[in-house]
Amino acid sequence: MTTINDIARLANVSRSTVSRHLNKNGYVSQEAQERIDKVIEETGYFPSQSAKSLRTKKTGVVGVILPKISTETASRVVDGINQVLQENDYQMLLTQTLLEKEKEIAFIRLLQSRNVDGIILLGTNTDEALVEEIKKSDVPVVVLGQDMPGTTSIHYPDYKATAEMISYMIEKGYRDISFIGVPEDDPAVGIVRKKAYIDTLKEHNLPVLTERITYGDFSIDSGYHAMETIMKQSKKPDAVFVVTDNMAVGAMQYLKENHYNIPADIGMATTGVSRLSKYIEPVLTTIDFQNEKAGIAITRLLMRQLNGYKKTKKLTHTYRRLTGNSL
Incomplete structure (x- = not known):
């Protein structure tokens, strides 16, 4: 195994010069740097992480x-x-x-x-x-x-983004909006986004119906089953807001399998940009958290x-x- 002493000998420099060059903590002439780099490339030398850790405490x-x-x-x-x-x-x-x-x-x-x-x-x-x-x-x-x-x-900004999306849905003419969320173990997604949904409906004098609120577990399958629960109610909603794109893909699949047209029969919006969303139709209206x-x-x-x-x-x-x- 090649050592730092081998690199110094082959590059015709001192061991301390090689060390300064590798750790970038002192002057090394351009000519010496080039010789060291050439030897390292030829030998495939890789500095010992454990030795480096002992020196730097990192x-x-x-x-x-x-x-x-x-x-x-x-x-x-x-x-x-x-x-x-x-x-x-x-x-x-x-x-x-x-x-x-x-x-x-x-x-x-x-x-x-x-x-x-x-x-x-x-x-x-x-x-x-x-x-x-x-x-x-x-x-x-x-x-x-x-x-x-x-x-x-x-x-x-979970609250602001969700409130903006619900308001946009209302501006588009939707009034009976269902909600697919996640358990409250996750405060940001499970609590804050749900609160924004409820508050925004109330601000627009729209009813908040407990039967319109269902839950998944972030998976595509759970979105599918949550959508199934919503659509088996006595009256279907105008639209549904899903807290993650992943679950929205599952919700959309349920609607397609049961011959609902999106958005003619029911609108859908969500948050998050899934790679899957590039390949599904219709394209989801969503919030991109970058x-x-x-x-x-x-x-x-x-x-x-x-x-x-x-x-x-x-x-x-x-x-x-x-x-x-x-x-």
Whole structure:
């Protein structure tokens, strides 16, 4: 196995010169840099991460805690996270809670035991115990997706975006609007978006009917079954708002299988931009929370903390409404 001493000998420089060049922490002439780089390329040398960790007290690894790796939101966020980590010579260690909120604390502890330099949490809850765990963590922890007090976090404008979409549906002439949500274990998606739906109906003097509110579990299948529940009521609604695109795809499939025309028979709107939505007709009217950009933004906040900026920072991410032909 090639060592740093071999690189120094082959490049005809000192070991300390190779070290300065690899760690970018001192002057090395352009000629020496080129000789070192040429030898490294020829030998396929890769610096020992463990040795580097001993010198810098850093592992060059960031832990990422996801609810589910397979979701559209998570994959887009991870794309953004990975972009910034690569720019800063960090690697990623992924874990998933499978929506079991107690695992968020367990994984924060586990990742610390693996000596990661920092942690990015795609949060699904705001429990006091979780907040305390983040505050006492030995490494910086930043949170995406939940408005979590006392932490460095970025949350989505769930209330504003949902209220805007419901208002848009009402402007389009819909009055009897059903709602497919998720359990309240996830405050942002399960509580805030539902509240925005209810408040907006009331602001427009429209009735809020409990039978018009059903739930899924973020999956396509659950959207299908929630839509089935709604459409088996004695009177079908004018339209349905679904809190995630993934469930909206399932809801749309149920309507198509049962010969309902969208939007002639029933309109549909949602939040989130699924890759599936490019291939379905009609195109969903949706809210794009720009998840890749959110992943970039939260990772930059972590990089600030890793570089010594310890003051907590809270941001609200941006969104845009995409108008399809499902309304």
